[in-house]
Amino acid sequence: MAETEAVRVGAAEADRRPEGTAFSDRSRLVEGVRAYGLIVAMWLRSTLAYRASFVMTTVGNFVATAFDFLAIMLMFTHVDALGGFTLPEIALLYGASATAFGLSDLVLGSMDRLGRRVRDGTLDTLLVRPVPVLAQVAADRFALRRLGRITQGLLVLGYALVTLDVEWTPLKVVMLPLMVLSGAAIFGAVFVVGAAFQFFAQDASEVQNAFTYGGTTLLQYPPSIFAQDLVRGVTFVVPLAFVSWLPALYVLGRDYPLGLPGWVAFLPPLVAGASWVLAGLAWRVGLRAYRSTGS
Amino acid sequence: MRLYAVVAAGGFRRYATYRVATAAGVFTNTVFGFVMAYTYMALWQERPRLGGYDTSQALTYVWLGQALLMTCAMMGGGFEDELMERIRTGDIAVDLYRPADLQLWWLAGDLGRAAFHLLGRGVVPMALGALAFDLALPGSPWRWLAFLVSVALGVVVSFAVRFLVALSAFWLMDGAGAMQMAWLAGLFFSGMLLPLNLFPGALGEVARALPWSSLLQVPADVFLGRHTGWDLVRAYAFQAGWAVALLLAGRLLQSVATRRVVVQGG
Numbered sequence: 001m002a003e004t005e006a007v008r009v010g011a012a013e014a015d016r017r018p019e020g021t022a023f024s025d026r027s028r029l030v031e032g033v034r035a036y037g038l039i040v041a042m043w044l045r046s047t048l049a050y051r052a053s054f055v056m057t058t059v060g061n062f063v064a065t066a067f068d069f070l071a072i073m074l075m076f077t078h079v080d081a082l083g084g085f086t087l088p089e090i091a092l093l094y095g096a097s098a099t100a101f102g103l104s105d106l107v108l109g110s111m112d113r114l115g116r117r118v119r120d121g122t123l124d125t126l127l128v129r130p131v132p133v134l135a136q137v138a139a140d141r142f143a144l145r146r147l148g149r150i151t152q153g154l155l156v157l158g159y160a161l162v163t164l165d166v167e168w169t170p171l172k173v174v175m176l177p178l179m180v181l182s183g184a185a186i187f188g189a190v191f192v193v194g195a196a197f198q199f200f201a202q203d204a205s206e207v208q209n210a211f212t213y214g215g216t217t218l219l220q221y222p223p224s225i226f227a228q229d230l231v232r233g234v235t236f237v238v239p240l241a242f243v244s245w246l247p248a249l250y251v252l253g254r255d256y257p258l259g260l261p262g263w264v265a266f267l268p269p270l271v272a273g274a275s276w277v278l279a280g281l282a283w284r285v286g287l288r289a290y291r292s293t294g295s
Numbered sequence: 296m297r298l299y300a301v302v303a304a305g306g307f308r309r310y311a312t313y314r315v316a317t318a319a320g321v322f323t324n325t326v327f328g329f330v331m332a333y334t335y336m337a338l339w340q341e342r343p344r345l346g347g348y349d350t351s352q353a354l355t356y357v358w359l360g361q362a363l364l365m366t367c368a369m370m371g372g373g374f375e376d377e378l379m380e381r382i383r384t385g386d387i388a389v390d391l392y393r394p395a396d397l398q399l400w401w402l403a404g405d406l407g408r409a410a411f412h413l414l415g416r417g418v419v420p421m422a423l424g425a426l427a428f429d430l431a432l433p434g435s436p437w438r439w440l441a442f443l444v445s446v447a448l449g450v451v452v453s454f455a456v457r458f459l460v461a462l463s464a465f466w467l468m469d470g471a472g473a474m475q476m477a478w479l480a481g482l483f484f485s486g487m488l489l490p491l492n493l494f495p496g497a498l499g500e501v502a503r504a505l506p507w508s509s510l511l512q513v514p515a516d517v518f519l520g521r522h523t524g525w526d527l528v529r530a531y532a533f534q535a536g537w538a539v540a541l542l543l544a545g546r547l548l549q550s551v552a553t554r555r556v557v558v559q560g561g
Contacts, residue, residue, distance in 0.1 A: 053469060060475040067479065071488035077495050079341040082334070204319035210326040218330045225337035230329070 032132035039139035061148025083225035088163040095157025096244035097219035100183025102150035108191040110140045112205040115198040121293040182268035183243035189275035196286030215240045223257040231257045242271040299403035306407025317415045324361040324420040331357045346492040351431045358424035359515045362417035367453045367510040369485045371478040375461040382464040409450040445514040448534035452509040455541030465552040486512035506537040
């Protein structure tokens, strides 16, 4: 049922396309976003058909992530500071990272299903449709319930902003939305690279979880508590430090880890752009290497 | 008895087939172990001997959590999806015709799964954790044995809870909500996010008395040598008590549920 709907969406796209036109990269991007929107709209309709179930799973998503922060609050019943950071300061790190991750999980979180599609051969269905495969995989089973995670992140962020003792400057105010959006883009690139990796590894979606879920857990705590090598790894190899650590430390007026210079806090948009270029390349390599199943 | 041994072996083999997935899971457990270990180190640096653990005991607790996460299925992920699906589609009617007990059948398979996950996803992260951090590993082989008994009891408690959740599909048809509630409770009340003896006041009392504490908190305390002699017997009795009570509840619910089964013709 869902499959046929998606096919129809794809077919409708094809009808509108003039015969024999070579598509430039730009219009391919527009086309991809359009297709993504159509498939998402279809999944939204099907999700909202079962409203009670949607409400329950969204609440569940909210509670699941709220437990994370509850554990941190329980820690703070025993201590006043963790790694030299107070609860409101950690709430800022947590809120920024959780919201950024929540956004990219909402938009691209379904990509970890790619391994299953490679295994059972249903990826072939996506390949024959005249719609970019990345858009189809990303929109596959779009899960609106993930709003629960974003809500939780935003609430913690709100709590941080209310309780924090910060001298706000226009630059610091701008930094907040900038950090969340660039952070979401960086996590998004990680999702795409993880999916590309699954063309080769097939049932290794857990590796992706280590970087996405593991990454957001890491960013919820201050860098001061981690080993220097670990901090170096998430700054220069997988650039997760740019999601929340560096911009948030600027807002808090704290020292950066690894003795990094002051301007690095403004790099997140650039890092996000560069990550997406690399992710796009990884995706292409993965897709080219795809061989359908033999069975 | 032989039948259930074969089913258990089947459960073990079934999970052993997914080698890449197991390796990927080991990687994830190790990454999470590292992140949590550093946060616990920061916490115990502020308050040494928090919750009665010293730093190396706290670190050991972290890695035990990663080792037992899949074994005791604290976030779900065992047989329950499949059982629910069989209830929803009506295949359960075929199962009820088999000359085997429904509950014991699934228990045997789940024990096999748990045994594989203990070896496949427990040993390697624990070993890596022991290499990177100073862990409080027991010297006496008896303590290791006592720990394994406690883990086995924990797996049975975990099974019994998930069996009850799966049976809810007889009434709810779509058990996704119930399953989600169960894994949320499992994650929080097993002590996976934070040891239960760090929970304050009444919340702590309640959390330690609930069945989920059998999944991680009790086995970890056995491993760390906090339950010895009569106290060990009491810990076992706590776990076994919950196991028996929940298994009996499952049996009761099963007999009520199977009376509701209507086999559709077609």
